[in-house]
Amino acid sequence: MADKIKVATTSLAGCFGCHMSFLDIDERILDLAQIAEFDRSPLTDIKQCSDHVDIGLVEGGLCNSENVHTLREFRKSCKILVAVGACAINGGLPAMRNHIPLEECLEESYLDAVGVENPQIPNDVELPLLLNKVHPIHEVVKVDYFLPGCPPSADVFWKFLTDLASGREPSLPYELVHYD
Amino acid sequence: MYNREHLLEAAGTPMPLTETEQSVLMRIVDRHAADATQLVQILREVQASFRHIPADAMDSLAAALGIERAQVQAVAEFYTFFSTKPRGRYDILISDSITDHMLGSREIAAYLSERLGIQPGETRSDGQVSFDYTSCTGMCEQGPAGLVNGLTLTQLTRERIDRIVDLVNAGTPVTQWPREFFAVKDNIRRADLILKTELKPGSALKWSNTRGADSTLAEIEKSGLRGRGGAGFSTGMKWKFCRQAKSGPADAPAERYVVCNADEGEPGTFKDRVLLQSYADQVFEGMTLCGRVIGARQGYLYLRGEYLYLGDHLDRVLQERRRNHLLGSNILGEPGFDFDIEVRIGAGAYICGEESALIESLEGKRGVPRNRPPYPVTHGYRNKPTVVNNVETFAAAALIGLKGGAWFADVGTEKSKGTKILSISGDCAKPGIYEYPFGTSIRKILDDCGATNTLGLQIGGPSGIFISDREFDRVLGFEDLPTGGSFMIFDRTRDILEIVRNFTHFFAHESCGFCTPCRVGTSLLRNQLDKLCAGHGAKGDLVELTHISKLVKNTSHCGLGQTAANPILSTLERYPELYEQRLRAKAFEPGFDLDGALEVARRMAGRDDAHAHLEQEAVL
Amino acid sequence: MTAHTITIDGQQVPFIEGQTIIEAATAAGVYIPHLCHNPEFTPHGSCKLCTVKVNGRNCSACTFPAVDGQEVLNDTEELNETRRAITQMLFVEGNHFCPSCEKSGNCQLQAVGYFLNMLDAHFPFFYPSREVDASHPEVMLDRDRCILCELCVRASRDVDGKNVFALSGRGIHTHLIVNSTSGKLADTEISVDDKAVHVCPVGAILVKRTGFEVPIGQRIYDHQDISEVSLAMEESVAGESHGG
Numbered sequence A: 001m002a003d004k005i006k007v008a009t010t011s012l013a014g015c016f017g018c019h020m021s022f023l024d025i026d027e028r029i030l031d032l033a034q035i036a037e038f039d040r041s042p043l044t045d046i047k048q049c050s051d052h053v054d055i056g057l058v059e060g061g062l063c064n065s066e067n068v069h070t071l072r073e074f075r076k077s078c079k080i081l082v083a084v085g086a087c088a089i090n091g092g093l094p095a096m097r098n099h100i101p102l103e104e105c106l107e108e109s110y111l112d113a114v115g116v117e118n119p120q121i122p123n124d125v126e127l128p129l130l131l132n133k134v135h136p137i138h139e140v141v142k143v144d145y146f147l148p149g150c151p152p153s154a155d156v157f158w159k160f161l162t163d164l165a166s167g168r169e170p171s172l173p174y175e176l177v178h179y180d
Numbered sequence B: 001m002y003n004r005e006h007l008l009e010a011a012g013t014p015m016p017l018t019e020t021e022q023s024v025l026m027r028i029v030d031r032h033a034a035d036a037t038q039l040v041q042i043l044r045e046v047q048a049s050f051r052h053i054p055a056d057a058m059d060s061l062a063a064a065l066g067i068e069r070a071q072v073q074a075v076a077e078f079y080t081f082f083s084t085k086p087r088g089r090y091d092i093l094i095s096d097s098i099t100d101h102m103l104g105s106r107e108i109a110a111y112l113s114e115r116l117g118i119q120p121g122e123t124r125s126d127g128q129v130s131f132d133y134t135s136c137t138g139m140c141e142q143g144p145a146g147l148v149n150g151l152t153l154t155q156l157t158r159e160r161i162d163r164i165v166d167l168v169n170a171g172t173p174v175t176q177w178p179r180e181f182f183a184v185k186d187n188i189r190r191a192d193l194i195l196k197t198e199l200k201p202g203s204a205l206k207w208s209n210t211r212g213a214d215s216t217l218a219e220i221e222k223s224g225l226r227g228r229g230g231a232g233f234s235t236g237m238k239w240k241f242c243r244q245a246k247s248g249p250a251d252a253p254a255e256r257y258v259v260c261n262a263d264e265g266e267p268g269t270f271k272d273r274v275l276l277q278s279y280a281d282q283v284f285e286g287m288t289l290c291g292r293v294i295g296a297r298q299g300y301l302y303l304r305g306e307y308l309y310l311g312d313h314l315d316r317v318l319q320e321r322r323r324n325h326l327l328g329s330n331i332l333g334e335p336g337f338d339f340d341i342e343v344r345i346g347a348g349a350y351i352c353g354e355e356s357a358l359i360e361s362l363e364g365k366r367g368v369p370r371n372r373p374p375y376p377v378t379h380g381y382r383n384k385p386t387v388v389n390n391v392e393t394f395a396a397a398a399l400i401g402l403k404g405g406a407w408f409a410d411v412g413t414e415k416s417k418g419t420k421i422l423s424i425s426g427d428c429a430k431p432g433i434y435e436y437p438f439g440t441s442i443r444k445i446l447d448d449c450g451a452t453n454t455l456g457l458q459i460g461g462p463s464g465i466f467i468s469d470r471e472f473d474r475v476l477g478f479e480d481l482p483t484g485g486s487f488m489i490f491d492r493t494r495d496i497l498e499i500v501r502n503f504t505h506f507f508a509h510e511s512c513g514f515c516t517p518c519r520v521g522t523s524l525l526r527n528q529l530d531k532l533c534a535g536h537g538a539k540g541d542l543v544e545l546t547h548i549s550k551l552v553k554n555t556s557h558c559g560l561g562q563t564a565a566n567p568i569l570s571t572l573e574r575y576p577e578l579y580e581q582r583l584r585a586k587a588f589e590p591g592f593d594l595d596g597a598l599e600v601a602r603r604m605a606g607r608d609d610a611h612a613h614l615e616q617e618a619v620l
Numbered sequence C: 001m002t003a004h005t006i007t008i009d010g011q012q013v014p015f016i017e018g019q020t021i022i023e024a025a026t027a028a029g030v031y032i033p034h035l036c037h038n039p040e041f042t043p044h045g046s047c048k049l050c051t052v053k054v055n056g057r058n059c060s061a062c063t064f065p066a067v068d069g070q071e072v073l074n075d076t077e078e079l080n081e082t083r084r085a086i087t088q089m090l091f092v093e094g095n096h097f098c099p100s101c102e103k104s105g106n107c108q109l110q111a112v113g114y115f116l117n118m119l120d121a122h123f124p125f126f127y128p129s130r131e132v133d134a135s136h137p138e139v140m141l142d143r144d145r146c147i148l149c150e151l152c153v154r155a156s157r158d159v160d161g162k163n164v165f166a167l168s169g170r171g172i173h174t175h176l177i178v179n180s181t182s183g184k185l186a187d188t189e190i191s192v193d194d195k196a197v198h199v200c201p202v203g204a205i206l207v208k209r210t211g212f213e214v215p216i217g218q219r220i221y222d223h224q225d226i227s228e229v230s231l232a233m234e235e236s237v238a239g240e241s242h243g244g
């Protein structure tokens, strides 16, 4: 089929749990493959979004500059951008560092902690810098849909994608809405 | 004498109070008869003596007053004039009203900050001085204004700042500073019924003793007088409801209260200050008259903390009235006519102008508005029937008591009888106090005060509305433009969004925090507007601003939240293009400064390469 | 007894003199979303989740008295949207990381979010710094999750007679304080059986070592929404307090 829906996925400051949960749709993935094709995604190992992606699924919040770049690439390439999971929606567990000043976090991790050898703050230009706070993605780009859950269950992905594929406005019934 | 902060810093933990300190504390408590309802007054004195509310003092006070420690702490942390960390021996606050801004207060403050070597909110390391901003101090036509140790400073200039800094550094007591620093002028420019009619102290009471309470009330009702504090409720009705309200068991003596609302916190309002300065007798006479009508024996005048300098003056007037048998028992020889008045001073909280929050404050609590119903007329101070009226309302009532209702009702319009005293400030040649009959047009007022090139004005303060130059034929009155008296004029050199931003910051700062929409919403509005004004607004942000505004307006608990979005809503309606001009062409902009958010990491990693930065790029 | 009635979304609802709108509604099996209201305590009116339209005007159903003939709107798209926004405000104001919260699945804030189909918190997060108090051997206070409803304040004052809690500060800086010199729970009289320990609608006050006891799938709101749960629990209380 020529016009399959193009889906891209990525994990920013997340744990890949959302991706794992997505794969829990199990054999339904075959049905999905009928209507959708994967673009940039850890599942395909494609590293760059193609120009016109239909749906971008973003797991994880923003904890560093690289996350911001990736997110922007997704926003530019994807017609529909979806925040997937607690971390993308509110920063999630990584955001629990937000009430500790970044300075202290870095000092504790790289300078002061027990067992640190050769204490220094990594400064290689290849490394992305950390943002002061971890932010949800809707604070940096416009997000079209939100799939809550930590992780959202496979049924959430399934319901959402099938709704979209069949031209329905996606909606989640009570049982599928969870913040944990 | 109190040099605690050095010890505190050295020890890192609060020091127990010394014996001397403990006895200072207990003397304060004794002065207030260990009355817990006077907690705000007591903490004012503790703050003045110790320059903060020491943690240990909270325990001692709670024990001495028979209340919970948590109540003492909660009150100490609610009012802005209290602090739990030591402030400087000289505590300088600069008024942050838009009218002060227009007179150059921000430049003055920056200069002060530079001269003192401290940033707003800081105390100098030698403990000598601290400096911060504060909400409007009510000196709008004689700013830039400020407070030093609670006392009003007017007409600040760079030269004055130089002298003030010298006095601070030399440790000269504030009582020995030049008097002219503290001069507060009346600036009455147009007097009408209230400001022109002479009232000999006691004359209205005498008349009332002759004709009786019923007939006095009838005159008040006939006058059509409506509250001057903003809401415009019929004063006669309020007094009647209170008089009729049951105050307790039938066999117990009736307990009712009269409260004069002199909180005057609405930025741009200063007419109550002038009434209290120069017409205090008239205001007290109105309160006493009310006491007679409703059967109250005690009145309170709740004076905003910013008007501390008026405290002694008011006490002297009260003393004089007691001497003349205009207060006390058997007033003017009338058996059973017992009434007295006490001045209670606030501590920096706009919300305490809201009548039920004011009552809470009078009871020694945080100024959080109560649920209504029940209303203060049935359940007010100490849960007893209470009349709360504005200063100007009492001043008018006193004259009506003397001259009769018809005298008053003759002036004004159908639904708005009498006159209204305006506090005019901003861009005009002759700012000050103007009293006009209701029904007067804005155009006439602008002409009188010498306003030219006028862009628009904010009427009723930040909680009122902004009206544009297309609306100058509108008139004062409850039918059209109701106002508590604030009248701030802006000419075409002014930036409307900056004005709105100032007001929006004000509300976020003054929200009491009780209800969700106002507590969270006013801060969201502030941040949203800041983003817009900083040039980072996108189309979606304007939609969002409107959305939050409506939410805060429609679901907040009290008048503060219900009006907090008015500056935004009323200017969005009149000048949508001003907002749109500020927007980026994009639909979406990040909500925070991305490159700034990398600053700490950059510094710590010692990097400044291209990868170490982020653009504030908008997309879509 | 004369029959008093109001209508809620067109439905006739009887009430007894002195009842608030929410009390009348609950007794009649009509759910009005709420968080700071708990029928066992004095009405409070701070969260504004119970906002209803009474004769065209917004009112808090939990404090507003029912008056004969009132026409109340409750379950409308507009009101639910408003309530969703208020719930979102509560989420961004604190630090709510449900996946790591012991209350998850049993939490009223979360359940209200589910009920209102709230999928994200919409507003920018404040990420405030708030203190956790783990000083007490049995009771834990995590202020990150406090929604300032003052139920613990009311319970401790009115039922336990201990005044352990109070709200302090102002505006967005409003916070819960503990009534002791150290400000710590360990230095108060609070005990694990106190009402105050069990009224918290969210995961701010918790009994230690009981977290995650109920497995996912069996928690209060896993299969039943808060309207059902709340009515089942509160109808009886409403009946008791105004039965006579």
Ligand SMILES: Cc1cc2nc3c(=O)[nH]c(=O)nc-3n(C[C@H](O)[C@H](O)[C@H](O)COP(=O)(O)O)c2cc1C
Pocket: B226, B227, B228, B229, B230, B231, B232, B233, B261, B262, B263, B264, B265, B266, B350, B351, B352, B353, B354, B355, B356, B388, B389, B390, B391, B393, B558, B559, B560
């Ligand atoms: C946030 C807020 C602040 C207020 N501030 C004042 C004030 O400073 N002075 C005042 O007289 N009324 C103020 N009011 C109005 C009072 O609640 C009350 O209506 C008034 O004191 C009644 O007096 P009146 O009938 O004489 O106007 C305020 C109301 C709100 C909601």
Ligand code: SF4
Pocket: B351, B368, B369, B510, B511, B512, B513, B514, B515, B516, B518, B519, B556, B557, B558, B559, B560, B561, B562
């Ligand atoms: S509207 Fe604002 S000031 Fe009024 S009660 Fe609510 S939080 Fe307090």
Ligand code: SF4
Pocket: A179, C095, C096, C097, C098, C099, C101, C102, C103, C104, C105, C107, C108, C109, C110, C145, C202, C203, C204
């Ligand atoms: S208190 Fe409720 S909403 Fe907050 S984190 Fe815990 S479960 Fe989530």
Ligand code: SF4
Pocket: C145, C146, C147, C148, C149, C150, C151, C152, C153, C176, C199, C200, C201, C202, C204, C205
């Ligand atoms: S701790 Fe719980 S009960 Fe107490 S105010 Fe906070 S949310 Fe309410």
Ligand code: FES
Pocket: C033, C034, C035, C036, C037, C044, C045, C046, C047, C048, C049, C050, C051, C060, C061, C062, C063
């Ligand atoms: S439930 Fe009514 S305001 Fe909270």
